[in-house]
Amino acid sequence: MSAEQQDIVAPMENASISTGQAEQIVDPWNVQGAVVDGKQVGIDYDRLIAAFGTQPIDNAVLERLERLTGRKPHAFLRRGVFFSHRELNRILDRFEQKKPFYLYTGRGPSSDSMHLGHMIPFIFCQYLQEVFDCPLVIQLTDDEKFLFKPNLKLEECIKFSRQNARDIIACGFIPEKTFIFSNLLHVGGAFYQNVVRISRCITYSASKSTFGFVDSDNVGKSHFVSVQAAPSFSNTFPEIFGTRSDIPCLIPCAIDQDPYFRLTRDVAHKLKYPKPALIHAKFFPALQGPGTKMSASVDSSAIFMTDTQAQIKNKINRHAYSGGGATMELHKEHGGRPEDDIPFQYLSFFLDNDEEISEIEKTYRAGTLSTGELKKRCIEVLQKFVADFQARKAAVTEEILDQYMTPRSMGVDLSAK
Amino acid sequence: MSAEQQDIVAPMENASISTGQAEQIVDPWNVQGAVVDGKQVGIDYDRLIAAFGTQPIDNAVLERLERLTGRKPHAFLRRGVFFSHRELNRILDRFEQKKPFYLYTGRGPSSDSMHLGHMIPFIFCQYLQEVFDCPLVIQLTDDEKFLFKPNLKLEECIKFSRQNARDIIACGFIPEKTFIFSNLLHVGGAFYQNVVRISRCITYSASKSTFGFVDSDNVGKSHFVSVQAAPSFSNTFPEIFGTRSDIPCLIPCAIDQDPYFRLTRDVAHKLKYPKPALIHAKFFPALQGPGTKMSASVDSSAIFMTDTQAQIKNKINRHAYSGGGATMELHKEHGGRPEDDIPFQYLSFFLDNDEEISEIEKTYRAGTLSTGELKKRCIEVLQKFVADFQARKAAVTEEILDQYMTPRSMGVDLSAK
Numbered sequence: 001m002s003a004e005q006q007d008i009v010a011p012m013e014n015a016s017i018s019t020g021q022a023e024q025i026v027d028p029w030n031v032q033g034a035v036v037d038g039k040q041v042g043i044d045y046d047r048l049i050a051a052f053g054t055q056p057i058d059n060a061v062l063e064r065l066e067r068l069t070g071r072k073p074h075a076f077l078r079r080g081v082f083f084s085h086r087e088l089n090r091i092l093d094r095f096e097q098k099k100p101f102y103l104y105t106g107r108g109p110s111s112d113s114m115h116l117g118h119m120i121p122f123i124f125c126q127y128l129q130e131v132f133d134c135p136l137v138i139q140l141t142d143d144e145k146f147l148f149k150p151n152l153k154l155e156e157c158i159k160f161s162r163q164n165a166r167d168i169i170a171c172g173f174i175p176e177k178t179f180i181f182s183n184l185l186h187v188g189g190a191f192y193q194n195v196v197r198i199s200r201c202i203t204y205s206a207s208k209s210t211f212g213f214v215d216s217d218n219v220g221k222s223h224f225v226s227v228q229a230a231p232s233f234s235n236t237f238p239e240i241f242g243t244r245s246d247i248p249c250l251i252p253c254a255i256d257q258d259p260y261f262r263l264t265r266d267v268a269h270k271l272k273y274p275k276p277a278l279i280h281a282k283f284f285p286a287l288q289g290p291g292t293k294m295s296a297s298v299d300s301s302a303i304f305m306t307d308t309q310a311q312i313k314n315k316i317n318r319h320a321y322s323g324g325g326a327t328m329e330l331h332k333e334h335g336g337r338p339e340d341d342i343p344f345q346y347l348s349f350f351l352d353n354d355e356e357i358s359e360i361e362k363t364y365r366a367g368t369l370s371t372g373e374l375k376k377r378c379i380e381v382l383q384k385f386v387a388d389f390q391a392r393k394a395a396v397t398e399e400i401l402d403q404y405m406t407p408r409s410m411g412v413d414l415s416a417k
Numbered sequence: 418m419s420a421e422q423q424d425i426v427a428p429m430e431n432a433s434i435s436t437g438q439a440e441q442i443v444d445p446w447n448v449q450g451a452v453v454d455g456k457q458v459g460i461d462y463d464r465l466i467a468a469f470g471t472q473p474i475d476n477a478v479l480e481r482l483e484r485l486t487g488r489k490p491h492a493f494l495r496r497g498v499f500f501s502h503r504e505l506n507r508i509l510d511r512f513e514q515k516k517p518f519y520l521y522t523g524r525g526p527s528s529d530s531m532h533l534g535h536m537i538p539f540i541f542c543q544y545l546q547e548v549f550d551c552p553l554v555i556q557l558t559d560d561e562k563f564l565f566k567p568n569l570k571l572e573e574c575i576k577f578s579r580q581n582a583r584d585i586i587a588c589g590f591i592p593e594k595t596f597i598f599s600n601l602l603h604v605g606g607a608f609y610q611n612v613v614r615i616s617r618c619i620t621y622s623a624s625k626s627t628f629g630f631v632d633s634d635n636v637g638k639s640h641f642v643s644v645q646a647a648p649s650f651s652n653t654f655p656e657i658f659g660t661r662s663d664i665p666c667l668i669p670c671a672i673d674q675d676p677y678f679r680l681t682r683d684v685a686h687k688l689k690y691p692k693p694a695l696i697h698a699k700f701f702p703a704l705q706g707p708g709t710k711m712s713a714s715v716d717s718s719a720i721f722m723t724d725t726q727a728q729i730k731n732k733i734n735r736h737a738y739s740g741g742g743a744t745m746e747l748h749k750e751h752g753g754r755p756e757d758d759i760p761f762q763y764l765s766f767f768l769d770n771d772e773e774i775s776e777i778e779k780t781y782r783a784g785t786l787s788t789g790e791l792k793k794r795c796i797e798v799l800q801k802f803v804a805d806f807q808a809r810k811a812a813v814t815e816e817i818l819d820q821y822m823t824p825r826s827m828g829v830d831l832s833a834k
Contacts, residue, residue, distance in 0.1 A: 143613045150617070154610055184613065188605015193571055196560045196601065199637030200567070204621065207636050219624050220616030223640035 027212060028256050029148070031283050031293045042290035045083055045255070045282055052258050054084040054280060061088060068096055069131040076124050076281070079348050084255060084280040086265070091250040091277045095132055100412050103128055104231045104249045104276065106139035107168065109160035110149060114167045115302035116382070117284030117294035120349070122171040124252050124281065135177045135240055135410045138168060139231050143183040147220040158184050162401065167305055169404055170393035176411070179240065180404045183227055194236045199226040201267040210259045229264035232276040239407040242414050248274035255280040285345055289321035303382060305389055312386060313379045316343060320378070324364070324371035335367035343378035350381050444629060445673050446565070448700050448710045459707035462500055462672070462699055469675050471501040471697060478505060485513055486548040493541050493698070496765050501672060501697040503682070508667045508694045512549055517829050520545055521648045521666045521693065523556035524585065526577035527566060531584045532719035533799070534701030534711035537766070539588040541669050541698065552594045552657055552827045555585060556648050560600040564637040575601050579818065584722055586821055587810035593828070596657065597821045600644055611653045616643040618684040627676045646681035649693040656824040659831050665691035672697040702762055706738035720799060722806055729803060730796045733760060737795070741788035752784035760795035767798050
C-alpha cells in the first residue's frame with residue numbers, strides 16, 4: 001500500500017459541469033447530459049474523469065490485461081464501455097503475483113424489472129470472474145431503496161432482492177465463488193461491525209456534500225454510505241475471508257456510483273484496510289438517445305429482460321433513436337451518424353465481433369447500410385441475448401437461489417499474503 | 418391506541434433551564450445541575466417533567482400498582498427515585514387484562530467498571546419482571562459507545578458488553594425470560610429491518626435538534642437513535658414475539674434517555690406500532706454531592722461493584738458529601754440536612770425499611786444522629802448490597818452468560834391480543 005495515489009475527492013457539484021445552458025448531472029440518483037443550444041447531448045465522460053479524479057483505461061492497461069489473462073479483453077473494454085478506473089493496476093499486480101483479491105458489485109432492487117442496462121456490470125463481472133477465477137460478492141441494496149423511495153414497503157424491497165438475484169444468477173457466475181446478498185437480510189455480525197467502524201469515519205458534512213443531502217432527509221440516507229462501503233473490506237465476509245482484513249477488492253460499477261467509493265477509499269485509509277480498486281462503466285443509453293440512461297421506471301426507454309422477441313423488435317423499430325438520414329435518399333447522400341444512433345450503440349455493447357462492428361460503422365456512415373438494416377441486425381443480436389438469458393433464468397430454481405444467497409467458504413487460500 | 422396523549426416533544430434546549438447563573442443540563446451525555454450563586458445545586462426534576470412533557474408518578478399510580486401486583490411498590494417508587502412516566506397506565510391496563518407486554522432497558526458498555534448508579538435501572542427491572550412475570554430485553558449499546566468515544570476499539574466495546582452482561586445477570590432476572598444482547602453482535606435480520614424502517618422516519622434535523630449534534634459529527638451518531646429505538650417494537654425480536662408487532666413495551670430508564678424515546682414514540686405512530694411506555698429514574702448522585710451523577714470515569718465519584726468492603730468504607734468516610742454540621746457541636750445544635758447528605762441519599766436508594774429510613778431522617782435532622790453514625794449505617798447497607806452482588810456474579814459462568822445472550826422463545830402466548 002505504499003506510494004498510493006491520493007484520490008481527488010471532488011464534491012458532487014464538480015461533477016455537474018457548466019456547459020453554457022444546462023449542466024451535466026451525474027450522481028447516484030440522477031444521470032443527465034448537458035443541454036447545449038436547447039439540445040440534450042451525451043454525457044461527457046472525459047470531463048467526468050477529470051472531475052472525479054479517476055484514470056482513463058488506456059491501451060497499456062488493456063495490453064497488460066490481455067497478457068496476464070491470455071484472452072482478448074472483453075468487448076466492454078475494447079469499446080470503451082468500461083472507460084475509467086482507480087488503481088486497477090494494483091489488482092492486476094495481485095493477479096500476477098497469485099495473491100488473493102475479490103470482486104464486489106451491487107444492485108439497487110427497486111423493482112422486478114431488470115433491463116439491458118442493468119446487465120452491464122454483471123456481464124462484465126462474469127467476464128472478470130472467469131478470467132480471474134476469484135470470489136465475487138454482490139450486494140442488493142434493498143435497504144437503500146427503502147430509505148430513498150418513500151412509497152416502497154420493506155417487504156417489497158426484500159422480494160425485489162430475491163427476484164433480481166435470479167436475473168443476476170442467469171448471467172452465469174461461478175456458483176462456488178459467488179455470494180449474492182440482500183442487505184435487509186444479511187447485515188449483521190462482522191458486516192454490521194464494519195458498518196459501525198465506517199460510520200465513525202464519515203462526518204455528516206462529508207456525506208451531505210458528496211451526495212447532496214439536505215437536513216430534512218432521513219438519517220438513514222446520510223448513513224447508508226457505510227452500508228455500501230462495508231463489502232469493500234474483506235473482513236465483512238468472515239465465511240469467505242475469515243478474519244483477514246487485508247484482501248483488496250475490485251469494484252466494477254457505473255461511474256455514478258463513484259462518490260460512494262471515493263468516501264470508502266478515504267475511510268479505508270483511516271481504518272488501515274486496503275482501498276478498493278474501481279473500474280467504471282458508462283451508462284447504457286435509453287432508447288430515446290444519448291444523454292440519459294435506460295430507466296426501469298420509463299417503460300418506453302428500456303428493453304426489459306422479460307420482454308418477448310416481438311416486444312424487442314417493436315421497441316427498436318418504434319422507439320430507438322436513429323442517427324440515420326431523415327429519408328432513404330438523404331441517408332444515401334449524407335450517410336448516418338453511428339455515434340448518435342441507438343441501435344448502433346446497442347450493437348457496440350452486445351455484438352462481440354470487432355470486424356462486423358467496424359464494417360457496420362463504416363457502411364452506416366457511408367449511407368450504404370440503411371437504418372432498417374442496422375435496426376434489423378440490432379434486433380437479432382438483442383433477441384438472441386435476451387432469449388439466451390431467459391433460458392438460463394428459467395433454470396434458476398429456488399434451491400439454486402438459496403445456494404447463491406448463503407454465506408459460505410469459497411476455498412480462498414487464506415495463508416497467501 | 419385510540420385517544421393517545423400527544424407527547425410534548427421538547428427540543429433538548431428546553432431541558433436546559435435558565436436559572437440565573439448557569440443552566441441545568443440533562444441530555445444522554447451530560448447531567449449537570451444548575452449553578453446558583455456560584456453553588457452547584459441538585460437537578461430540578463419537576464422542571465424536567467415540565468420541559469420533557471412527561472407525567473409525574475403520583476399516589477394514584479402507586480396505589481394502582483400495589484392493588485394489581487399485591488405487593489408494596491419498590492422502594493425506588495416509594496422514595497421517588499422513579500419519578501416520572503409516559504403512559505405507564507397503558508401497561509398496567511394490559512397487566513390487568515392479562516395481555517402480553519415486555520420490558521426493555523439498556524446499558525452503554527464503555528468500561529468494565531459498573532458502579533452503584535448503573536445498578537438502578539436493573540434493580541428496578543428485576544422488581545418489575547418479578548411482579549409482572551414478563552419478558553425483559555436488555556440492549557448493550559456497544560455500537561453507540563464506539564461511535565461516541567473515538568478512543569475505544571470495537572473489540573473492546575464487545576468485550577465490555579460481555580463483561581457488563583455478567584454484572585447485569587447478577588441482578589437476579591428470570592433466566593427463561595431475559596435476553597441480553599450486544600448491538601455489535603446481534604443487530605441483523607428483523608432487528609436491522611426495524612432499524613431501517615425507523616431511520617426512514619427520522620430526519621437529520623430532528624436527530625440533530627433532539628441530541629445537539631453538529632454537521633462535523635459522524636453519520637453513525639445521528640443514525641444511532643434508530644438502533645436504540647428498534648427494541649421498543651416487538652417484531653424486532655422474532656424469537657420472542659414471532660411476527661407480532663403490536664406487543665407494547667415499558668422502558669425503565671434514567672430521565673436523560675427520554676429524548677431517544679420521544680423520537681421513538683413519534684416513529685411508532687408513523688409505523689403503526691404501539692408507542693413504548695416509559696418510567697424515568699432520577700440520577701444516582703456522585704459521592705461529591707447532588708447536582709451530577711456517579712461517573713465511572715471519575716474514580717473518587719463512584720462506588721464500583723468490584724470495590725472491596727474496605728474500599729466502600731473508605732470512600733464513604735472520605736469522599737461522601739455530608740449534610741451534617743461542620744462540627745459535632747454545630748450538628749447537635751442545628752441538626753443535619755438529609756436532602757443534601759450523600760450517605761442518607763444512598764440509604765434512601767438501598768435501605769428498604771421505611772420505618773428505619775424515616776427514623777434516620779428525623780434524628781439526623783434533629784442532630785441526635787451523628788454524621789459518623791449515619792455513614793456507618795450507609796457503609797453497612799452498601800457493603801452488604803455489594804457483597805451479595807459479588808457472590809451472585811461469581812456464580813455467573815460462561816455457559817450462563819451464553820444462555821442469557823442467545824435469542825430464544827420465552828413462552829409468550831402469541832395468540833393473546
